[in-house]
Amino acid sequence: MLVTLGVLAGCVPYTRSFERLSFPDHEVEYARESCNGSIGAPIWVAFDYHGIRISASLDQWRMGSFKVMKVEVPEGREFSLSEFDVVLVSVKEGKYSKTVMPLKDTIEGLGPIQSARMRTVSYEPITTTFKGSTNKLVSFWGKEKESHASFYFFAQTVSRIGDRGQITLPTFVIDGVSYPGPALIFRRDRFFGTASLNC
Secondary structure: OHHHHHHHOOEEEEEEEEEEEEOOOOOOEEEOOEOOOOEOOOOEEEEEEOOEEEEEOOOEOOOOEEEEEEEEEOOOOEEEEOOOEEEEEEEEOOEEEEEEEEOOOEEEOOOHHHHHHHOOOOOOOOOOOEEOOEEEEEOOOOOEEEEEEEEEEEEEOOOOOOOEEEEEOOOEEEOOEEEOOOEEEEEEEEEEEEEEOOO
């Protein structure tokens, strides 16, 4: 009966495994996999980093790729990458493995769906300086919210990721100053919940 009511309400129960990311000693927020980050497994971790906002994920996206990193840049700020490799160190059944994942093409857009329609991922090297912008959005209820320029970065899918480990992002150059790439911890977790059919 409960399952039937859930389906009628547009929700379907499901379970899945995912990589839960964290950034030790930093304040983070999590975004879920659907409905603008409000429903599903918390596959994205987001944090402020020297004036820009970085989100990271190890969840497979499309065309055999990870949408591994999103960077939001406000007006008046800019960044580039002095390195283009994401380093993944993982442990599975007591065995360590290290994988270097080159970051490739980037897409600017409002979100993964809109971005995917705008441009196909081509896996070309990244050499650009990315400049920020800020727009004010007004919700249906009249509430204002700032939206910053968003850039998505991709890496090809790793065939096997261990049960736990560390992913180190590339070195960032923000407003001309170099900062070491954040080192994020991950562990395999399991999500039990519902998926919405109405968003």
